[in-house]
Every structure is written in C-alpha cells, then in structure tokens.
Amino acid sequence: MGLSATWVGAWLRWPRLKLAASVLVCYALVLIVPHFLPTTGPVSRTFNSMLDHLMHGRFDVDPAIVGKEGFARDGRVYAYWGPVPAILRLPIIILPQWRLINFTIPYCAVALFWMGAVKIWTVRFVLRNRPTVPRPLARAMYLVIALSGAQMCFLRFSIYQEVCLWAGLFSAVFVAAAIVAQHQGLGERERLVMASAAGAALLTRVSIGIGLIAAFGLLLFVEAVSNRAHLREQIRKSMRPLIVLAVAGIATAWVNYARWGDPLTFADYKYYLFNLKYPDRLARTAAYGLFNFVRIPFGIIYYFLPVWVLHGSDGQLLFEATRFRLIDAAELPPSSFLLTDPLLLALGGVALVRWLGQRRLGAAQGGAIAAGLAIPPLLMLTAISMCFRYRMDFYPLIEFLAFSGLAMIRQRDAMARPWLVSALAAVSVLSSVAVSVAYVAGKLGPGQLLIGRGVGQYYLSRLGLL
Template sequence: MIFKKNLTLIIWCAAIVWSIMGILSWSHLPVEVRPGGLRLTFNSMIDHMLHGHFDVDPKTVEEEGFLRDGKVYAYWGIFPSLLRLPVLLFPNGLHWDVTRLSSILAVLMILFFNYRTWRFVSDRYLGGNSWVSLCLAIALAFSGEQVCFFEHSLYQEVCFWALAFASWFVYCAIRVLCEKEYWRYGGLYMSIAASCALLTRVSMGIGLYAALLCFLIIYFYRWCRSFRTKEDGVTLPSIVVPAVISVLAIIVTGYVNYRRWGNPLTFANYDLYLYNVEFPSRVLRTKTYGLFNLQRFYLGIVYFFVPIWIFQKADGHYVLQDSFTRLIDANELPPSSFFLTDGFMLLCGGLLIAGLFRKNRVFPVSRAAFASIAVSLAIPAFLMMIAISMNYRYRAEFYPDIVFLGTLGCVYLYRNLRDVTFLKKTLITLLVISVVFSNLNIALYGESELGPAYMYIKNGVFSYYTHRMF
C-alpha cells in the first residue's frame, strides 16, 4: 500500500516535469523575441485596453487580425491579455514574450485540478489504491488534454487557459454531484471558472455556462422545495451569487464585442479577416455555408475520430478531399483520433452511459443531473464538429466532457465491473495506447505546419513527415 501511494505521487510529479519540458521543447515559432509578431498580440491588447481601446497593433496580430474602420482587432478573449498586467511594472515589459510562461502556468493549473479530481474520486469511490485508481491517475497525468497540446504559441496559450478553467469547473461539478453540500462553494467556483472561460475562448465558455445553468436550475428547485417544506436546504445566496457573477461576465463580454465589432453578440466578423486576402475562397465559403453548419458533422466525425482523410487514392486525391475543400477552410495536421489518444477514458465513459440504462447498476450520482451536465459539456465539441475550420487545437473543446465522463466512468467501473478480467486487460491496453499516441501526436504536431493540410501533403502524409523530421 505504501508503494502504491508513493507510485501515485511519482506519477503526478513526473507529469508536472514532463509537461513543463514539453512546453519548453516544442514550438512552431522562433524562441527569440521579435520586434512584433503574433506572440506579442496580448501585450498589445492590454496596452490598448488600458488606454480605452480594443484594437491591437497590426504588427503583432498580422494576418490573424480583422480590419474594421481603419483599426485591426483580434478575436481572442481578453483574459490572456489581463495576465500581462504584471509586465507593465518593468521597463520595456510590453516587449517581453511571456507566452511560454503563461502556457506553463495554465498547464500546471490543469494538472492541479486533474489531481484534485483524481484524489477526490479515488479516496471516496475507488478504494484509494485500486488498479482503477492507478489507471485513472496515469490517464489524467500522461494522456489527453495537457499532453496533446504541448506548445507555447499564442494559439495554444488560449487553449491551455480555456482547458485550465474547464478543469476547475469539471472538478467542482463532480464534487457537487457527489456531495450536494459542496454547492455552497462549488457554485461560486464554477461561476468564476465559466466566466473566465467565456473571456478566454467563447466556445468553451458556452459549454461551461450551459452546465452551470443546469446546476442553477437544479439547486433553485431544491431551494424552492426546502422553502415550502420548511426544511434545511440550499440557501438563496448560494444561487444568486453565481448567477450574478455569470451575468457580469456576459456583460463584459458583450461590451468587448460591441467595441470590437459594433454588435455585442458578434465574437468575430470573418468578412473582415485579413487572411481572406491570402485565401479568397474563404469569403464565398463563409457566405455559402456559414461559420457553423450541420452539413459538416460527418466531416467532424472523420477528422476527430476516424482520420481516413489522410489516405491518398490512386488519382492522387485524398479520401473526402472534395467535401473537406468545399465545406471547410482547413483540416489541419497532424491526423489524430480520440480513440487512440483517449481510448481509456472514452471506454470508461461509454460503459457509464450504457450502465445508466440498467437499474440494477450502482451509481452514486443523480442520473438526470449527470445527463444534463454531460450534454452541456458536449456543446463545445459539437460546435467544433460543424465549424468552418477543423484545427488540431480544437480538440481541446472535447476534453471537459471526456474527463467528466471518463472519471465518473471509473467510479461506475469500480463499483460494478472491476472484477471482469477481459475488461481490465482491455482498459489497461487502451491506457498504454492513449499515453503512447498522446505523446506521439505532440511530436507530430511540433513538426506540422499550420493551415490547410492539402497544401503540404501532395506527396502523402508519410512523405511529408519523413521530409520534415529527417
């Protein structure tokens, strides 16, 4: 038992070291600070915001900017720019590239809440040192969300912080579902996490807001019931305070949108996108199919789960190339599948979902509450599957639900199926595959060029990576 406790401690310490090394090692961009460049966009954003403006220096955002009324704007949320406030205390601080440091802090936050999540369910439901607990620790530490995105580019920084807030939210959500009295703190924490996510990456924020709304409805109903029956129950401030915080964040987001685009409900106006000059077909594609379209759903399944799009046909074209080219702007390298990078968590979550339809199975969480939260957390993933662009980093939107389902799936597994030998062997095999492919993916991602894949793989994917690596 002492060995197992030490082993889990080693796992989490090793994960911290591995994550920091990964961010320090991989990058598409030069390490040195340049006079301008994308990595200084948030520096420019905070500088302009302090002067009452919401545009950025065109030299920083470059083609990723949006030209409106003679000024250039970025579409990213303002939270990462607020992290740059401390650099203003130093001479020439706005020229410091702190993207790497910011990314490391976000990853450490992800690992911290992954650890808290594991520790809570392990001590409460998984027997502390069972094989299920050990497998969950390895899955949360060495596969999935923080491993698959080792980078210190601005794109990854935004995703890291969105994932950090989502990890905080998921930890609190699991605790609230398992410990109803934790709502007193969990509701407040979840409202802060959802608000920060909305101010970082709107798609992630939408999913967290939807889940928070479900919790607010559940606990408002419980408050009304306890009020009528004169029994001790949920306090009204524990509902009102999270709701107020959430509304304030929506107001701030709407104000930023209004100052940027002239409409509080617009998060980005792609008619003004500077990259349209380089890729003029995007304008017509956006007008024809919109930023989100259900016609892309099957392409989303292929891109995120079954990457047959990398197979080249005899005529030199790729499988579904015509559909991808017609409906979306880019299907970005490297090819990947959640079945490979997160097979362990997906199977645990799948077993849980299947088991909920069987009344004789033991599960310590309200089925209705669980289902509503799981569906809400799936909204960002669904949006990415019908989005006009399918980039590798958009896989981040899937992880709140994967971690939520996989973690509670381990609880279900331990209570109902842990003695099934074949299942145990299958899960351990999937865990090994998840760790291997998560780390392989980031190696490939570090060697991949951003943007439409078909521009680079004319001679095949294998040839492309062989040339890039050797």
C-alpha cells in the first residue's frame, strides 16, 4: 500500500513521469493491437511501403498496396500523402514481417489521444492563468474538448484519417504554444515549438502546414514591428526556429521534386489513377483548377449549412448542377460546425470582437495568428473535393480563437451564464456523437451517388433499421 501511494504521489507531482508512461502505453498500443485486427485492405499498409522505400532512398510506393489512390509517373507509383506518418513507423521495423501488418488503426488512436491531451492541457493552462474564468464555462470547455468536435467526429480510422489526425496533433501543439505566447510573451521556446509543429505539419498535410507557417510568419512580423528597438534580440530568438522551418521546407521540396519533378508541386492530379474511374475530374480540373474562389458558396453550404443532401421538387439534390460543374465529390455525412462546435465558435466570436476594439500588442498578435490559420479553411472552401475529413483544417483557427476567447470571459459576461454554456456544450456533444456514428456507418466517396432515395433512408439502411 505504501509503495502504491508513493507511485501515485510521484504520478501527480512529476509531469515527466506521466509523459513517459503515456508514451509507453501508446508504443504498446502500436505494437500489440494490430495483431488482433483484421486487415482492411492493402491501402492501409501504404505508409509501411513508403517507409520501406524511403529506407532504400526511394520516394515511390508499392502499386499493389496503394491501388487507385496512387499516382503513376515515369514507370513508378507515388502517394500524395506527406512522409511523416511513414517516418513515425520507424519503431515498428523491429517486428518480423512488419511490412505486412496494418498499423493504421493504432496509429490513428495514438494521434487522436495526443491531440486531445494537448488541447486539454491548453484549457488547463488558460484556466491557471485566468482564474476569473467562470467555473461552469471551464467545465463545459473540458467536456467539449473531450467529447465533441475534432476529438469525436473523426473516429472512422483509416489511412485517410491518419494523415489528418497527425496534422491535427501538430496544429494543436502550435495553437498551445501560441496561447502560451499570448499569456507569457513570445520567447524562444514558444517560437521553436511553433516552428517545429509547422514544419512537421508541412510534411504531413500541406494545407495545414501552410497555414501554420503563415501564422508563425505573421506573428514574427507583428512582433518585429512592435519591438523595433529590440530587433536584434528578436532576430536572435528567431534564428533556431527559422532554421527548423528552412530544413522542413528543403525536405518538402526534395520530396516534391522526387515525386513530381517540381519542388513546388505537392500532387499532380493528371497522374491520379482514380481518374480512370471518374474521367470527368480531368475536365473539371482543367476548367476550374484544384482551388477556385467560385466554389466558396457551395463550400459554405457543405461545411456550415449542409442542405445539399436534400432533394428539391424536381427530384434532384439541391445545388446539384452547381456541384456537378464545380465539385468532384461532396462526401457524407452532412455536418455543420454550427452544431458540432457552437461553444467554440461563440468563444471565438468573443475574441474577434474584443480584439477589434483594442489597439494592444496582444490583439495584433492574435489577429496575425488567426489570419494565418484562416488559410487552411479558405483552401478547403475552394477545393475541388469536399470530404468530411477536411473539416480538420478548420479546427486550428476555431480552437485558437476559442482558447483566446475563453481567457477573456468574466462573470458578468453573457457567455458566463451557466444555462447558455450548458446548452451549447450539450448541442456540441450530442451533434458530434451523431455525426461520428453517421461517419462510421456510411461509405466513403462521392455522397451524391449514395443518397438517391434520400439521406434519411440511406442512414437507416446503413444502420440496419430499414
């Protein structure tokens, strides 16, 4: 009993012990769980193949594994996903036959665990530094972070999801460092963490990586302008972080050149093997490109007001002509940030309104970070495909604004009312659970091909209720 109490006390007192124990648990999860899981198709082993080829100095993957998700160029097949999820598989090469084992599900679980843990830590940091935050709101934030939004809606573990979850983890680390900088100042440690997270994201999911780099660059610009008298000190603090980003940029350019023959091309869709199944995509890409502002109205509908899944009086899906002209695929399930994340959005609105009314350095810093983090959502609103997992690109902005707004709430504010925060938290959790169930139950791919008899009938059928 005495020994147990000693260990419990050490656990509570030493954060590093908790960190080490968590790492060991995650490592055990990765090594043990795959042996009890069925193989879900060769594509799930794409990162195994990518790692195997990287260790031999090659950037292609096994065409039999990646299948139609590959890009055929000059006699080899490549994947467009960043190499970080493959590199993170280095510990598994100690296992016999590791190339044949599907590690996707445990790696998704590990990424999701750490992503949630970092966000919980960020909430705790804000509450420690702003003890005036009302307790009902604090409890609601913990509940929302744990059981809704990015931590609940993406539980359909797959190789597609894994990339987004790792990028979500890196962006969560970036946002945590940005929040620390808001409260304690932008020191060298915060800069180094932000730069490392942005570089890792760039080599994982480029859209999120670009947003983090832009946010970091804009923050450094604001800091330099506001502290011109200490510019030399600002440069000194930024040297190591900028070197980290430069290394990540060079590595990204190297990977791009090896895959596509162009250091600035992240994926060349004229080589995409899925074009054989959906030949209309090439014509659509030629007419409107991979990203186009003309898609923003439909993007807003898709991500915030998903009425596109409903049928009109003519029997066609609403906005079907617009979708067919501009969009390759609009993926199910229908969802809206207004339902899955209302508390975060409300707190984010508080942050924006108060920053606009201030002329302080903190407001300028927050606005700069938010402007950079707005790039990934803007890219998703203009993208040729609108997939459910792309919602992850919105969360760095949503959560940064929400954490910033949380620190501003006082007892007299409307957002401090217990009934209001409880209602918003309940809507967030219930909606996120419902969306998660629909995501797991449904099929991937173009949603318009699945709901010809109605979206309600489709999900009742998928859930075995019809």
